[in-house]
Structure formats: C-alpha cells, structure tokens
Amino acid sequence: MTDARPRPTMRSVGSTLEEFERDLISNLYYQRGTTLESASGSDGYHTLALTVRDRLIERYARTAAAHYEANPRFVYYLSAEYLLGRQLRQNLLYTDTEKLARPIAAQLGTSIEELERYDVEPGLGNGGLGRLAACLLDSMATLDIPAVGYGIRYEFGIFKQGFRDGAQVERPDDWTFYGNPWEFPAPDDRQKVGFYGATAPVLDDPSGLRRQWSPGEIVRGEPSHMLVPGYGTQTVNIVRLWRARASRESFDLSRFGAGQYKEAVEDITRAENISKVLYPDDSTEQGRELRLKQQYFLVACSLRDIIRRYRLRNDGWDAFPAKVVVQLNDTHPVMAVVELMRLLVDEYRVDWDRAWSITRRTFNYTCHTLLPEALETWPVALLERLLPRHMELIYSINYFFLQEVEATFPGDGDRVRRLSIISEDGERRVRMAHLAVVASSAVNGVAELHTRLLTETTLRDFAELWPQKFHNVTNGVTPRRFVRMANPRLSELITTTTGSERWITDLDQLDALAGKADDQEFLDRWRAVKRANKVDLAALVEQSTGVVMDPDSLCDVMIKRFHEYKRQHLKLLHVITLFNRLREDPDLDVVPRTVLFGGKAAPGYHSMKLLIRLVNAVAEAVNTDPVVSRHLKVVLQPDYNVSRALVVIPAADLSEQISLAGKEASGTGNMKLALNGAVTIGTLDGANIEIRDRVGAENFFLFGLDAQQAEEQRRHHNPRAYYETDPDLRAAIDAIANGVFAKGDRTLFAPVVDAMLGRDEYLALADYRAYMECQERVERAWRDQDAWARMSVLNAARCGFFSSDRTVRDYCDLIWRVDPVRVTG
Ligand code: 6GP
Numbered sequence: 001m002t003d004a005r006p007r008p009t010m011r012s013v014g015s016t017l018e019e020f021e022r023d024l025i026s027n028l029y030y031q032r033g034t035t036l037e038s039a040s041g042s043d044g045y046h047t048l049a050l051t052v053r054d055r056l057i058e059r060y061a062r063t064a065a066a067h068y069e070a071n072p073r074f075v076y077y078l079s080a081e082y083l084l085g086r087q088l089r090q091n092l093l094y095t096d097t098e099k100l101a102r103p104i105a106a107q108l109g110t111s112i113e114e115l116e117r118y119d120v121e122p123g124l125g126n127g128g129l130g131r132l133a134a135c136l137l138d139s140m141a142t143l144d145i146p147a148v149g150y151g152i153r154y155e156f157g158i159f160k161q162g163f164r165d166g167a168q169v170e171r172p173d174d175w176t177f178y179g180n181p182w183e184f185p186a187p188d189d190r191q192k193v194g195f196y197g198a199t200a201p202v203l204d205d206p207s208g209l210r211r212q213w214s215p216g217e218i219v220r221g222e223p224s225h226m227l228v229p230g231y232g233t234q235t236v237n238i239v240r241l242w243r244a245r246a247s248r249e250s251f252d253l254s255r256f257g258a259g260q261y262k263e264a265v266e267d268i269t270r271a272e273n274i275s276k277v278l279y280p281d282d283s284t285e286q287g288r289e290l291r292l293k294q295q296y297f298l299v300a301c302s303l304r305d306i307i308r309r310y311r312l313r314n315d316g317w318d319a320f321p322a323k324v325v326v327q328l329n330d331t332h333p334v335m336a337v338v339e340l341m342r343l344l345v346d347e348y349r350v351d352w353d354r355a356w357s358i359t360r361r362t363f364n365y366t367c368h369t370l371l372p373e374a375l376e377t378w379p380v381a382l383l384e385r386l387l388p389r390h391m392e393l394i395y396s397i398n399y400f401f402l403q404e405v406e407a408t409f410p411g412d413g414d415r416v417r418r419l420s421i422i423s424e425d426g427e428r429r430v431r432m433a434h435l436a437v438v439a440s441s442a443v444n445g446v447a448e449l450h451t452r453l454l455t456e457t458t459l460r461d462f463a464e465l466w467p468q469k470f471h472n473v474t475n476g477v478t479p480r481r482f483v484r485m486a487n488p489r490l491s492e493l494i495t496t497t498t499g500s501e502r503w504i505t506d507l508d509q510l511d512a513l514a515g516k517a518d519d520q521e522f523l524d525r526w527r528a529v530k531r532a533n534k535v536d537l538a539a540l541v542e543q544s545t546g547v548v549m550d551p552d553s554l555c556d557v558m559i560k561r562f563h564e565y566k567r568q569h570l571k572l573l574h575v576i577t578l579f580n581r582l583r584e585d586p587d588l589d590v591v592p593r594t595v596l597f598g599g600k601a602a603p604g605y606h607s608m609k610l611l612i613r614l615v616n617a618v619a620e621a622v623n624t625d626p627v628v629s630r631h632l633k634v635v636l637q638p639d640y641n642v643s644r645a646l647v648v649i650p651a652a653d654l655s656e657q658i659s660l661a662g663k664e665a666s667g668t669g670n671m672k673l674a675l676n677g678a679v680t681i682g683t684l685d686g687a688n689i690e691i692r693d694r695v696g697a698e699n700f701f702l703f704g705l706d707a708q709q710a711e712e713q714r715r716h717h718n719p720r721a722y723y724e725t726d727p728d729l730r731a732a733i734d735a736i737a738n739g740v741f742a743k744g745d746r747t748l749f750a751p752v753v754d755a756m757l758g759r760d761e762y763l764a765l766a767d768y769r770a771y772m773e774c775q776e777r778v779e780r781a782w783r784d785q786d787a788w789a790r791m792s793v794l795n796a797a798r799c800g801f802f803s804s805d806r807t808v809r810d811y812c813d814l815i816w817r818v819d820p821v822r823v824t825g
Contacts, residue, residue, distance in 0.1 A: 012058065013054050013055050013058055016100075017100050017103070017104070020051065020097060020100040020101070020104065021100075021104050023051045023054060024047055024048065024051045024104060027047045027050040027051050027054075028043065028047045031046075031047070031050050032046055032047050032050075036108070041110070041114065041115065041117075041118060042118050042178055044105075044108070044110055044114075044115050044118075045088070045115040045116075045117075045118035045119065045181075046118075046179070046181050048088070048101060048105070048112075048115055049087070049088055049091075049119070049181035049182065050181055051097075051101075052088070052091045052092055052095055052097055052101070053091065053181065053182065053227070055091075055095040055097060056091060056094070056095060056227045056229055056236050057227075059229065059234050059235070059236040059823070060227055060236040060238070062234060062823050062824070062825075063234065063235050063236050063237065063823045066821055066822070066823045066824070067146050067821060068312070068313065070146075070821045071313040071314070071323070072146045072323075072818070072819065072821050073146070073322060073323050073324070073325060073816075073817070073818045073819070074146045074147060074148065074309070074323065074324060074325070074818070075140065075145060075146065075147040075148075075325050075327060075811075075816055075818055076147070076148055076150060076302070076306050076324060076325065076326045076327070077133065077136065077137065077140075077147060077148070077149045077150065077327050077329065078150050078151075078298070078299060078302055078326060078327065078328055078329060078333035078336060079129070079130070079133040079149065079150070079151050079329035079330075079332070079333065080151065080152060080294070080295065080298060080329070080330075080332035080333060081124060081125030081126060081129055081130030081133060081151070081278070081329075081332075082122070082124045082125055082130055082133050082134050082137075082149065082151050082239060082241075083122075083123065083124065083125035083127075083130040083131040083133075083134050083641075083642055084121075084122050084124070084134045084137075084226070084239070084642075085121060085134065085481055085642035085643065085646075086116070086119045086120070086121045086642070086643055087119065087122075087182045087226070088112075088115070088116055088119040089112075089116060089119075089485055090229075090480070090481065090485065091182075091227075091229065092112070093231075093480070093484065093485060094229040094230075094231055094480075095229075098112065118178070120175050120176075120178070120180070121175070121641055121642055121643050122157060122175055122180070122226075123157030123158040123173050123175060123278070123641060123642075124151060124152070124153075124154050124157050124158075124241070124278060125157075125158065125278070126158060126278070126279060126561065126602075127560070127561040128368065128560075128561075128665075128666075128667070128668055128669075129329060129330055129368045131642065131668065132329075132368075132446075132475055132668060132804075133149065133151075133329055134478075135476065135477050135478040135481075135668070135804040135807075136804055136807065136808060136811075137149050137228045137237065137239060138228065138230075138231075138478040138480060138481065138804065139476070139478060139803075139804040139805045139807065139808040140228075140230075140237060140808055141228045141229055141230035141231075141233070141235050141236065141237045142230040142231045142232065142233060142235075142478075142480070142505060142805060143230070143805060143808055143809070143812075143820060144230065144233055144235045144820035144821055144822055144823065145237075145808065145812065145816075145818055145820055146237070146818065146820075146821050147237050148237065148238055148239070148240060148306075148309075149228065149237075149238070149239035149240065150239070150240050150241075150242070150298065150301075150302035150305070151239060151240070151241050151242070151298065152241060152242055152243075152275050152278075152294060152297070152298050153183075153224060153241035153242060153243040153275055154275055154276070154277055154278040155174075155176070155243070155272075155275060155276050155277070156172045156173050156174060156175070156276060156277045156278065157173040157175050157278050158173060158278055158279075158600070158641070159171060159172065159173055159600070159603065160172070160173050160639050161600045161638055161639040161640070162638055162639065163612075163616055163636070163638060165613075166612075166613045166616030166617050166620070167609065167612070167613045167616075168600070168601060168609050168612045168613070170603050182226050182227070183224045183225065183226050183241070184224055184225050184226075185222065185223075185224040186222075186223050186224060186225060186240075187222055189223050189305060189308070190220050190221060190222045190223070190245070191220070191221045191223075191242075191300070191301045191304045191305065192218055192219070192220055192221075192247075193218070193219050193220070193221055193296070193297050193300040193301060194213065194215025194216075194217065194218055194219075194300075195215055195216065195217045195218075195219065195293060195296070195386055195387065196215060196216035196217050196385065196386060196388075197213060197214045197215040197216035197217075197388065198213075198214055198216075198388060199211045199212060199213045199214075199388050199389045199392060200212050200214070207351075207352060209345060209352045209396060210345050210346055210349070211346060211389060211392065212346065213342070213346065213388065213389035217270075217271075218247055219244050219245070219246065219247070219271045219274060219297065220244070220245045220246070220247055220271075221242040221243070221244060221245075221297060221300070221301035222242065222243050222244075222245050223240045223241065223242050223243075223301070223305065224240075224241055224243070225238040225239060225240045225241070226238065226239050226241070231480050231504060231505060232504065232505050233822075233823070234822075234823035234824065234825050235821075235823050240302070240305065242275065242297065242298060242301045242302070243275045244271055244272055244273075244274035244275040244297060245271060245272065246267055246268040246270075246271035246272060247271075250265075250267035250268045250271065251264065251265065251267075251268060252264040252265075252266075252267070273290065274290070274293050274294055274297050275294070275297070279291070279602075280294075281603065281604055283604050288382065289382060289386060292378055292382065292383075292386060292387075293386065295332050295333065295334075295335055296335050296339070296386075296387060296390075298332075298333060299333050299335050299336035299339050300335075300339055302333075302336070303336055303339050303340055303343065304343075306324060306326070307343070310323055310324055317344070317348070317350055317354070317358055320358050320362065321358055321361035321362045324362055325362065325364065325815075325816050325817075325818065326362050326363050326364070327364050327365075327366065327811070327815075327816070328363060328364065328365045328366065328436055328440070329366055329368075330366065330367065330368045330369070331365075331367075331375070331376045331432035331433050331436055332376070334365070334376075334432045334433075334435050334436045334439075335387070335390065336363070337359055337363050337435065337436070337439035337440075338387075338390045338393050338394060338397070338435070339390070340355075340358075340359050340362065340363075341355055341356065341359055341393050341397070342389055342390065342393055344358060344359070345393075346389070352396075356397075356400070359439055360439055360440070360441060361441055362441075363436075363439050363440045363441065364440050364441055364442040364443070364444070364815050364816075365433075365436040365437060365440040365442075365443050365444075366443075366444050366445075366446065366473070367433065367436075367443065367444070367445055367446075367450075367454060367458075367459075367665075368446055368665050368666075369665055370450065370453055370454070370457075370458060370662065370663060370665055371565065371663065372458070375431070375432070375433050375458070376432040376433070377423065377429040377430060377431050377432060378429060378430045378432065379427055379428070379429050379430075380422065380427075380428040380429060380430060381427075381428075383430060391430075394421060394422070394430055394435065395422075397421065397435070397438065397439070398420060398421040398422055398438075401419075401421065401438050402416055402419070402420060405419050405465065408465060415461060418461050419434065419461050419462065419465070420434070421434045421435050421438060433458075433459070434462075437459060437462045437466075437469070440469070441469070441815075442469055442470075442471055442814070442815040443459070443462075443469050443470050443471070444470070444471045444472060444473045444814075444815065445470075445471075445472055445473075445665065446472075446473065446474065446475045446665050446666040446687075447472070447474050447475060447665060447666035447667075447686045447687040447689070447690060448472050448474060448689065448690060449662075449684075449685070449686060449689055449707065450472075450665040450666055450686060451470065451471070451472035452472075453662060453707065454470070455467075455470050471814045471815060473807060473810045473811055473814065473815070474666065474687060474690055474801075474802075474807065474810070475666040475667075475668050475671070475687060475802075475804075475807060476668075476671065476801075476802050476803050476804035476805070476806050476807035476808075477668050477671045477672050477675070477802060477803070477804055478803070478804045478805075479503070479504055479505075479507050479675070479803050479805075480504060481642075481646070482646075482649065482672045482675060482676070483504075483675055483676065484504050485646065486645075486646040486647075486649055486650050486672075486676065487529075487533065487649075487650035487676055489529040489532055489533065489650075490529050490533075490650065490676065490677070490796075491504075493525055493526065493529055494510065494513065497512065497513060497516060497522070498510070498512045498513070503800075505805065506805075507799075507800035507801075507802075507803035507805065507806070508800040508801070509800065510675075510796060510797050510798075510799070510800045511797055511798070511800060512797075513793055513796060513797035514793070514794060514797040514798065516793065517790045517793045517794055517797070518790065520786070522793075523786055523789040523790065523793070526677070526789050526792065526793055527785070527789050530650075530651070530653070530677060530792070531551055531552070533650040533651040534549075534551035534552075534555055534651040535551045536647060536650075536651065537549070537551075537555070537596075537647055537648060537650075537651035538550075538551050540637075540644070540647050540648075541596070541635050541637065544637065544638055545635055545636075545637070545638070547619075547623055547633055547635050548633075549594045549633055549635065550592060550594065550633070552592065553591075553592035553593050553594045553633070554591055554592065554593045554594070554653050554654060554778075554782050555593075555594050555596065555651050555652050555653045555654070556593050556594065556595045556596065556652075556653065556654040556656065557595075557596045557597075557598070557648055557649075557651075557652040557654065557655060557656065557673070557678070558571050558595075558596070558597050558598075558599075558656035558658075559596070559597070559598040559599060559637075559640060559645065559648055559649075559669055560598075560599050560667075560669055561599050561600060561601070561602075562599045562600065562601035562605070562608040562609075562611060562612060563601075563605075563608065564607065564608065564761060564762050565659055565660055565663040565664065565762050566658075566659045566663075566664065567658050567659055567660060567762055567764050567767075568597065568599075568608075568611060568615065569611055569752065569756065569764055570658055570764040570767060570768065570771060571595070571597070571656055571658060572611070572614065572615060572618060573729065573732045573733070573764065573768055574771060574772060574775055575595055575618055575622070575632070575634055576618060576732040576735055576736070577728050577729075577731070577732050577772060578590065578593075578628075578631075578632055579618070579621065579622055579625075579628055579632065579735075580728070580731050580732060580735060581728075582625075582627060582628045582631055582632065583625070583627065583628060586627040588631075590631050590632075590779065591631075591778075591779045591782045591783065592630075592631050592632070593631070593632055593633070594632075594633045594634075594635065595632070595633070595634045595635070596634075596635045596636075596637060596648065596652075597615055597634075597635065597636045597637065598636070598637040598640030598644065598645075598648060599640050600639075600640065607751065607752075607755060610749065610751055610752060611752060612636065613748075613749075614736065614741060614749050614752055615634075615636045616636050617741035617742060617749075618634060618741050619634035619635060619636055620741075621740065621741050622634045645669075645672070649669075649672050649673055649676050649678075650676045652673050652676065652678040653678055653679065653782075653788075653792070654678060654679055654680075654681055654778060655669070655670060655673035655674065655678040655679065655680045655681070655682070656681055656682070657669075657670045657680050657681070657682030657683070657685070657686075657688050658681065658682060658683055658704070658767075658771065659683060659685045659686070659762075660683065660685070660704075660705075660710055660762040660763055660764075660767070661683045661684050661685040661704065661705055661706050661707040661709075661710050662685065662707030662710050662711065663685065663762065664685045664686035664688075665686055666686040666687040667685075667686045667687050667688065668687075670682065670686070670687055670688055670691060671687065671691065671799060671802035674691055674695065674795045674796065674799045674802070675795075675796055675799045675802065676796065677792040677793065677795055677796045678792070678795065679699065679700070679701065679778075679781075679788070679791050679792060679795055680692070680695075680700050680701065680795070681701040681703070681771075681774055681775070681778060682700070682701070682702065682703075683702070683703065683704040683705070683706075683767070684702065684704070684706040684707065685707070687802070690801075691799065691802070694798045694799060694801055695794055695795045695798045695799065696794065696798070698791075699791045699794045699795055701774050701777060701778055701781075702774070703767065703770040703771050703773070703774035704767040704770050704771065705763065705766060705767060710763060713763055713766055714763065717760060717763060717766060719756060719757050719758070719759070719760035719765040719766075720757055722765040722766060722768065722769075723756075723757060723765065726768065726769055728772065729765065729768050729769070733753060733756060733757070736749050736752060736753050737749075737750070737753045
C-alpha cells in the first residue's frame, strides 16, 4: 500500500519582526507555561533562547536530511573537554536575529544584555584543549564539513574561582541548575557500558584472539546534543554529550522501604558519579579509577553511536574507514581504539587482521603537550580490574606491533622496550600516547615547533619508524567568537575598511588593513576602538575587584591557566621590580600600566595556588601604595573563563606569552590577542614563532632563550648565580622572602622563593634580565602612540592565518580527506 499523504513538513519559522514576536509569545505560553504579566527574567531568557533555537532547528533538520541523502564521510571528534562559551549571543548572530530580538526586548522593558545574564557558560573543559575543540567544531560547521563532536555532559563543569584572603577557593559549577535551553535529550539513543567482571574463551575461535567479556557492572549512557551552527551557511552540526545513568533496576525499593535511604541509592550514585565532575581529583586511587571510567564511558557510548549512524546507510564493515574518520583529542579518548577492536573481534566476529586494518584506518591522534608528566599512562593492574578484556586486547595489539618493530629493526631490543605500549620500568603501565600512535593513520602536533619537538624527542622512535604518519596542523581560533562577537567595535571598523563582512569567514581579508597602517585617520579610529574596549574592561574589573583601572594606561595581560611552565612568576618578578623602583624613586618616569592576570590553578596544584595568593598579595601592595598606584595597577580577574575572555581580549595592548621555550605546545590566547590588536611580548615558543614570522620581528617583542638554548641551560643552570649578580632580581626575590607582601610573615611565600632559588625548573631567573630589558623596549614603543597603533594594526592584519577555518582546512587536506556537503536553504 502506498501512502498517499505528502511527507510532513515543518511550519517554517519566519524571518520578520512580527513572526519573531509571535513565536516569542507562543514560546512564553506553550513552552515556558507562563504569561507576559508573570514572566521572570529567567522566563524571558528561556523564551528568547527557545525562539532563537527554533531558527536553528530548521537548519539542523535540513542538514540531517542532506547528510542522510549524501551518506558522506563524517568526522567524529572525540574529546573529553569542550569549552563552548555562552550560546545566546552566538546564536542570535548566527541566525541574524539580534536585530529582531533587540527592539522586541526593549518594548517588553528589558534588553538582550539583561537577559544574557541568565545565559550560563557550559564550562566543560579546563583550558586550551577544550577551547580548541569548540573552535574546530565552529569551523567545521562553517565549512559545511559533516561532523559530530562527542563528549561528556559533566554535571559540574570547571569550578568557579573565588578568592579568600587572596587564596583561590573553588566553588562547584552547577551549570544546569536553571535548565539548559540549548540541549536536546535523546534518551532513545542511550547505550549500555560495562565495567569490571571477567573474560572467558569462546569455543569456536581457533585463533584464540576472540574472547567473551562478562562485565560486573553495567551503566547506561544517555546522550543529549547541542547545536553547532555554521556561520553564513545553512549547516548545523551537533555535539553529543553523554551523561551516566544507573540501569533501571538499580533503585533498591525494599531497602528504601526499610529506611536504608543511603544504601537504597548506592548503585545509582556509583553509576552517576561517572559524569559528575570534570576532571575528578586524581590524587587518590578512587579518583584515578573514576577518571579512567569516564574516559572509557565516553568512548564506549560514542563508538556505539558512530556505528549506529554508520549502519543507517551502510552495510558490512568494508566501507567503515571510508565513511568514518575519528579524531582523538589528545590521549583521553584513546581507549576508543581498543573498544573498536573489541566490538569488531568479539561482538561482530571480524578477523583480527581485518579488524586491525579497519581500526588503523579509522583513527587519528592530536597531541597537545610536550610535558612528560602530561602524557597519560594507566597502571596495568587498574586496567585488568576495570576493563579486563581491553587489557587483553592491548597485550595482543602490543604483541603484533612489537613484531613489526622487530622486523624493521632486528635485534634492537632497546628500541623494542622504548616503543612498547607497556612500560616495564617500575609498576607496569599502559602508555596511552604509544597506543594512540600505533593505532592511528595520522598523528599531529599543534604548531610547527611542537611537531618538530614531538618527532625529535617525545615520539622520536615512532617518527623513525613511521615518518609519514606525522603532520603539523597549527592551531587556530574562530574569528566569529573571538573577533566578531568579542569585539563589535573592531568588527565594524574592519568591515567598513575592507568593504564587506567577508573577513568573518575569510580571515585573510584582514590583510587589507595593512594598507591603512600609515593612515592617520585610520590609526585614530583604531585607537578609539581600543580605548572604548578598555573602558568596558575597566567596568568589569571595578565591579569584580574594586580596582579602578585607567583606560589610558598600557593594558598588559597574562590570561591562561596557572602553570609553572607558563611562568606567571616571571611576570610577577617584573611587577615587583617596577614596584621596588617606584618606591625608591617616586618620580621615576614610567609608562602607566595595568597588569591583568586571569586564570585558574588546578585544585590540587599547591605551588600554583600559592602563586595565585602571591599575585593577589602583590596586587594589594601595589594598588594601595599611594605612589606606586599612580603608575601601576595589578589585577587578578577572578573566575577567568570564555565569557570573561571576550571582555579582556579586545582591551589588551600587550599580550604576555612568556613560557619557557620548548614547553608550550602552541597557545591559542596568543592568536586571539594578536587578532584583536595586542602586541606580543614573548619567547620563541609554540605558535609565538609563527605569529612573529607573520607580523614581522619589528612588531613583536622577543626575548629569552630559545628551545635549544633552554635545553643546554638546563644542564648547568644555577639560579643563585643570577640572584647574586642581578640587583633588581635580588631585590624582587628578597621582597617576597622578607614578607613585604605578607605583612612581614617570612614563611608564607617561602616555598615560592625556594622553588626559584632551588631548582628554578623553568629557568625564569635565566630569562629575567632579557625580559626586563624587553619590557623597557615596550615602554619606549608605547611612548610613541602612533607607532604603537601601527604595530597593533599590523598584528591584526597579518594574523588571518590563525583562523580555525584554516586549521580545519589543513586537517581536511592532510588527514581527514572529507568533502563538504552543502545544505540548501
Ligand atoms: C593545550 C596546550 O598546552 C596549548 O599549548 C595548546 O594551544 C592547546 O592545548 C590546544 O592545542 N593542552 C592542553 O590543554 C592539555 O590538556 C594535554 O594538554
């Protein structure tokens, strides 16, 4: 029987003011269940969010239909972290509805700014890696790349940072407390995930490679997705986030009836803890186990979902690697390769060799670090208990891999030991980066220097074995969020200067600004934009810290996670030196500066938490000194996150990128700041090198050891020698040691002093003098405001390369080989 009815279609949402208003009111009534008279601010926000969301849904439906029709090759991005940023303003921009929402909001006695206060940032990540994932999703959608992001829907995201007596205090981030209007639960796509238990041989497998796993615990993963719209295109992709739920039988009714309330929900609690928090404290055994559980939970759910999607349009396994490309965002999702092997070999009865060939052609791995301590390893004993079948599979993968090594380098036992997926020195551990490289077609670093150092040091043996596997894909940032949304004033100026809005999706257009770098009228307008942005920043700073910042002072910013290798302490030595000099000579002719720090320290990272305390203490001393504070202000902006970044970045004049060379994989804040006209003071580290190459050495303040010199310096570094021979340095360190910033208490900050004079792990003392001299060059440059504005323009003009659109194109050309699918309007 044929169905005579036409395929049902959606009522189209309109694009006029009247239609938007009609939908808004209808959402207020039918979705929010309230009325104009009784609506709260939160009702207003949710209603606006739903109305904007409706406009995206239509595009999403068309995208899904186009993808179904084309059955294209998809990119599946697996990441334990996403820092998506707030959604309301983004989606108003991407649906071009701000011009409708604004007058209606005004008519109803409110404003977008007012409603945006209810828009909570989903802080599902820590730092660079998480924000990069969000930038890549944005660019993939903008370039019409069929892609799905997979992640974890942490119930609590990155902690909220506050200060008590200057010390960091962490408060939970209950980000969905008032509901999240941007997500769609999809309970029908839930998946089952096993843990623990035992394995047993199967009878009909002569190879002995197939086994059966009977898990001891089963947890459900329930997905919900958020929409990822492209800019200037119809494509709307999704990011699917998994939340852990107990299976239905977990609630123990009889215990509850007997009054044993805690015991009655024990199983539920254990299951749901898996997606409870981002990065559980891994200083305990239980914490480490929970983290590994999270990782496996993410990949087990995601792979089943990928297979489900694949099977909608494809049969058999031969086409799998042609239709599916999985990108592993660092090592956190690497268990995915083992899980795919398990599914293929044990559950779908595919031969080992064929399964391995499929797996190897499906996965790729991006490494985001050079720090040895950041390369994950998991104890064999833990894996044997938590994921017994996976541990067996890892042994088999390693066995066949080491045979390959042996065949290429016969008799080189040392090399076999170095390459092995399992490290045997001390407690036996699985090296996740090795597993990732062995199972991937392509491995990439995130900046030229990083990739080079990876192949020469961290992954050198692998690069010798498979040189063609290694690629560089320099990071980028989305110009939509980090220029267009962050900096509307600059955007306006760029649009009028370049003649169109094309730059928003073709950032090389910024090049045209270079032609204006000597045009006085243009420079004045450029400076006016920066000044207005600094006034906005001053308002945020005053409201959150009470510090009054002068918008005409040099706005010197260091915004990033607190980490020793990033060297916030080197910046602090500079600040203390200025403080000392001004106290000694109140008439000293220095450039007025506001030094703004922003960033969180991991809750268990005690040395960095102490440094945060010291930053706050120095800020207090500087800002309350009647003489010093006339020239210098120091601020540690609390709870630095994506939303606050959007206020700080457009206001910055000077971008501090002062990590020890050879330690920062890339950095992406450096790119955001340069694109907004900040001039960089930095070392030859990560992507700083590529920024300098593009903006020109004369528009970049370079100082310090390079990666090779740092390596050599380390061998004979003697921090005390610097302390003893450099009076400014000595005065700065002595001020800390003598309790100048601790009301005379010499013990509080003693560990900071000891770390500097003891090992000085990241060679801050070796770079101190060069850094001070470089800051003097900055001051001289600042005194010529036209010349500074010119540098600022040229920084923005020449950084179009650092668009994440270019990054995604590089991934497509070098690694993914996916084609765009256009979605028609
Ligand atoms: C960061 C790197 O530290 C940073 O240099 C880079 O720009 C960013 O990744 C994006 O590639 N790494 C992480 O956040 C991390 O957790 C394991 O690495």
